[in-house]
Amino acid sequence: MKIETSEFICTIGCVGIIPLVLTIPTFNAQTYGTGAMAHTLYSFLMNAIILFLLFHLYFQFSNQDIIDISEYVGGSFLKILTTVLASVYLITSAVLVLVEFNENIRNILFQNAPSDYIYLIFLVGLVIGVFHGLKGVFRAATIFAPLILMSLIFMFLSLYQDIDITNFTPIFGNDMFLFWKDALKIEFFEGMLLILLLGNTLKNPKKAAIWSYLFIAFIILLITVLLYGIIPYPSITENYFPFFELSRLMSFGRFWQRVESLYTFIWLIAVYIYISIGTSYTVFLLSKVCHLNFGYRIAPLISLLVISLARFFVSYPDIIHTRKFLTNYITPYVALGYPLVILLLATIKKRSQIHETNS
């Protein structure tokens, strides 16, 4: 199984819009105020530097994924630890995206439906997605990514006249120290870190890394300019689903109305891809580490696990707090810091080995 670069970029694009659709823009507005836009641009730069460093280290270990590299650094213990961390993180992300989206979709579309009913829709879709394996999910994303991109560009063209650039000022927002301190917003680019888990499955990881970064950055720029430019601070902090609010602002006279239905469908597809990717990767990792010949057989179990864990969240404020906690305290360390440390250690070990061989 080989994943084409274009398939990967498309999938990352689909995955990349999830943080934008959900509550992360609201968190940013709460933290940085009017500086949220400038901070997004600043974090682009800082993310580019850190991701360049990370992938520069990673590309020295061609044909190996982060699990193999962990094994190289710390033997079976580190291999299992990395697998567990990656699996837990992927499942947690999938669960949180699912519950958050479930709550939001119930507010706007299925107002009378019980949450179990929504989960059932996702469960069926999830099982189909995971049964098709990683390749299947990547291929599905290739179909939907152009649609998502076009719809976002369409949204931008429809609403750019409403953008008020004075909403981006004062440029440093609530606190200058906070602005400079929180340089990394890795949650926007977390999809790119899947490259580390793919290893030699990805055809051209270097090209995939560069283009997926540019693709996600473009999407983020498009949406954040609209979000922060149209809904000014402090009003934006009150809306936990600002992206939906944006789509409701689109108006094309009386003949073509309520375009948000199209965007709701797109978000649904993106969420399907996000949770399918998370679950498929978990199945993939467990199959690899536990040497399962028929890994897909555990797919329904993992899917059920995701849905069951999602059922634990019953209060929307709890969901928001958990998401905030994951974004601020887990993602930077687990998704970025941990692989960086592993790669640094692996590089040191490799260099010392080369040095020993040479001497």
Next chain:
Amino acid sequence: MKQTLNLFLLLLLCLFLTGCYGKAELDDLAYVIAMGADIAPNGKEGEIQITYQVAIPLKITGENNETGKKTFTTYTTCAPSLSIANSQINTVSSKKIDLSHVSLILYSKELAQKGLEGHVNSLISNVAIRPRTIVAICKESAKEFLENVTPTLESSPARYYDLLISSFQETSRSAKTEILDFYTASQSIDRVPIAAICELNDHHEAKFSSVAVFRGLQYIGELKESLLMGHLLLTSTFHKASLAIPYPEESAKNITITIQAKQKPIIHVTITNGVPHATILLRVDSHLDSNGSSIDLYQTKTMEELNTLIEEKIKQIVDDYLQQTITLQADSAGLGKFAKKNYLTWNAFQKENWKEIYPNLTYQIQVESNLNVSQIIHNSLPEFPK
């Protein structure tokens, strides 16, 4: 086997996609096209009187369509909140109230003077109500307005409101005040919210003219209709307006000019020792519509003179508008957002206390008009011998 399973799962998914939850038969819904809020006549604290103007689809479409009051009916109830009012109306209306087609939200002036806290928030958080819905203040009671409004030329009342409010683009006598903008301005520290003012004329036709100014969500006054052009010019929402300019040499005769926005205004605002100062540059295109005088406007000198007169006239309108906002102590043009640009942090700007220092505003207005006199017939009417 795998394909059969996939097919089965896909078919299963289809069953869920169109569930019965939230289903709404179009025939079972009563589409509200306008809502009005007044102070509750029973005087009960915390309650307001809500009037729903509901479309009668049979009278709007088809061969037997009508215009005027026959196209809608109204329901009125007193309730502490919108959702409770909806429930109360649903007990008397055979069809379920649906707010997804609301085009106009009206508040009576009396209620607005008391403050709209709690009302606007509930409308904003209601997903059925569009963020671009017009919010307006009614000089009389909102109930009376909604019961008596008579759209003469339009069978669809929703379209009637849409078209009527959009006429500000031609007249510059009102402003399009959407509920999202109204709400965000009420939360801002650099501007105040405004809402269009509407009333019924002698023929019971709605008229949108001028705007009401708020501080927070409390009505504090209204702007003169004739100065609205100044507001539209400063807020980049100006489209077109006609001006009558008396020519100095023949003051009894007017020259009619159509003004169009050439580009967005260039505004710089600085604050020095608690005194804000604004420099405003407005660029407009002017087109000569009719020349009531006998002056030949193709003469370069005359054109320049006329252009200067136009610039002076616009400057005067903007000046009068700003003076009125200073009197009201309310930055309805949102000049504060231009002052905000000069600060690095929100707190630094907040310390300036824009809303408090706004009455100290000093300003300098510059208008650049580009006069076009083409297509005008000059000297076509020789003066009649007396």
